[in-house]
Amino acid sequence: MQNKQAITILAALAQESRLAVYRLLIEHAPEGLAASAIAEKLGLPNATLSFHLKELSHAGLVSSRQSGRFIYYAPVIEAMNDLIGYLTDHCCSQSDGTCSTATAKCAPGKRPAATTRRRPTSA
Amino acid sequence: MQNKQAITILAALAQESRLAVYRLLIEHAPEGLAASAIAEKLGLPNATLSFHLKELSHAGLVSSRQSGRFIYYAPVIEAMNDLIGYLTDHCCSQSDGTCSTATAKCAPGKRPAATTRRRPTSA
DNA sequence: TCTATATTTCCATAATGATAGAATCATTAA
DNA sequence: TTAATGATTCTATCATTATGGAAATATAGA
Numbered sequence: 384m385q386n387k388q389a390i391t392i393l394a395a396l397a398q399e400s401r402l403a404v405y406r407l408l409i410e411h412a413p414e415g416l417a418a419s420a421i422a423e424k425l426g427l428p429n430a431t432l433s434f435h436l437k438e439l440s441h442a443g444l445v446s447s448r449q450s451g452r453f454i455y456y457a458p459v460i461e462a463m464n465d466l467i468g469y470l471t472d473h474c475c476s477q478s479d480g481t482c483s484t485a486t487a488k489c490a491p492g493k494r495p496a497a498t499t500r501r502r503p504t505s506a
Numbered sequence: 507m508q509n510k511q512a513i514t515i516l517a518a519l520a521q522e523s524r525l526a527v528y529r530l531l532i533e534h535a536p537e538g539l540a541a542s543a544i545a546e547k548l549g550l551p552n553a554t555l556s557f558h559l560k561e562l563s564h565a566g567l568v569s570s571r572q573s574g575r576f577i578y579y580a581p582v583i584e585a586m587n588d589l590i591g592y593l594t595d596h597c598c599s600q601s602d603g604t605c606s607t608a609t610a611k612c613a614p615g616k617r618p619a620a621t622t623r624r625r626p627t628s629a
Numbered sequence: 630t631c632t633a634t635a636t637t638t639c640c641a642t643a644a645t646g647a648t649a650g651a652a653t654c655a656t657t658a659a
Numbered sequence: 660t661t662a663a664t665g666a667t668t669c670t671a672t673c674a675t676t677a678t679g680g681a682a683a684t685a686t687a688g689a
Contacts, residue, residue, distance in 0.1 A: 390520055397516035398677085406596055418636060430679050433637055438676095452635050452686045463593065466617065470590050473529055521647085541666060553649050556667055561646095575656045575665045 384469040388443075392466045395442035400427060401435045405444060408458040415445075415457025507592040511566075515589045518565035523550060524558045528567060531581040538568075539582025 396402050403425055408415055416424075424434045436456060439445040443462045447454050519525050526548055531538055539547075545555045559579060562568040566585045571578050 386522075386525065390522060391526060393516050393520035393525075394676095397513055397520045399509075400677090401515060402516075409596055419634090422636095428679050429636065430638085430681090431677075434679090437582060437637090449686085452633095454636065467590055467593050470586060470593075473532055493680075517646095523647090542664090545666095552666065553651090554647075554666085557647075557649090560667085572656090575663095577666065589648050 384465045389466060389469045391442045392444060392462060395438050395444055398435070398438075400425065400431070401439055404432070404435055404456075405458060407441060408456060412458050412460070415448075415455045416454050417453040419453065421456065433455060450467075507588045512589060514565045515585060517565060518561050518567055521558070521559065521561075523548065523554070524562055527555070527558055527579075528562060531568060531579060534585070535581050538571075538576050538578045540573075540576040544579065582614045592628060 387418070396405060404421055407421060407424060416430060418429075418436065421427070421436075422429055426437075436445065436447075439456075440447060444459055445456045446459050447456050449455075517622045519528065531543060535624055541552070541555060541559065544559075545548070545552055548555070550558075559568065559570075562579075563570060567582055569582050571580075580596060
């Protein structure tokens with residue numbers, strides 16, 4: 384993943400409403416949700432939501448498909464994976480050539496689906 | 507990790523100069539670099555760099571320590587780990603209670619230190 | 630067609646973020 | 660104390676992003 388692409392994705396997620404939209408879509412993956420449903424669930428005006436969906440879309444974090452009068456938005460897991468990969472590749476010391484401590488923390492072998500969970504210090 | 511904290515960190519990283527600063531510091535972990543060295547290496551005016559360092563600092567992504575007339579900035583790996591943890595916890599479908607596909611991608615068991623690397627599709 | 634609904638674009642406004650020169654503060658050495 | 664250097668804050672300016680009402684653009688059903 385390129386630097387600029389990472390910045391685009393980071394910026395897309397670094398906004399309260401957009402992060403909420405993305406997380407909501409994750410909860411409804413892989414089908415996604417219609418824009419109207421998102422707007423209602425998050426209490427966002429249509430125009431505002433549309434603006435944010437465009438941002439997320441542009442960043443490649445969500446995809447859209449039309450179904451009748453509805454447009455369904457769904458998360459693009461791969462984009463998030465790429466971002467996590469990018470961060471993981473740059474989250475640990477590279478001066479000594481290894482990622483010893485950090486890797487253990489960054490990429491634990493197995494993890495349960497959790498909402499409020501601490502990173503395991505000793506994976 | 508809280509939502510707002512994640513947004514703060516994401517916003518701190520979602521800026522070209524700041525991401526460059528952070529990556530530079532990662533290359534020089536754990537000692538870090540003096541502000542002057544960062545400014546020189548990245549070609550940033552002092553005032554501009556100081557502004558960005560404050561942002562990174564505020565987000566908890568870097569720490570600073572004074573040494574003589576120099577102030578050394580170092581990356582806080584834990585903050586990045588927390589962010590990756592947060593993203594990992596929300597990067598995959600939760601509707602079915604599992605993270606099957608996504609987990610394999612998000613959290614590969616072991617990975618080498620790489621600069622330009624693709625996420626392994628089959629971990 | 631006409632109507633209702635879903636969504637986006639347009640637009641103006643407000644809020645926030647970035648930039649960098651100049652002034653200021655802090656530390657050290659002479 | 661004075662001078663030199665490292666770093667931050669002050670300040671003004673410019674640029675970007677967010678907001679949301681109103682108008683415009685689809686789509687589907689009557």
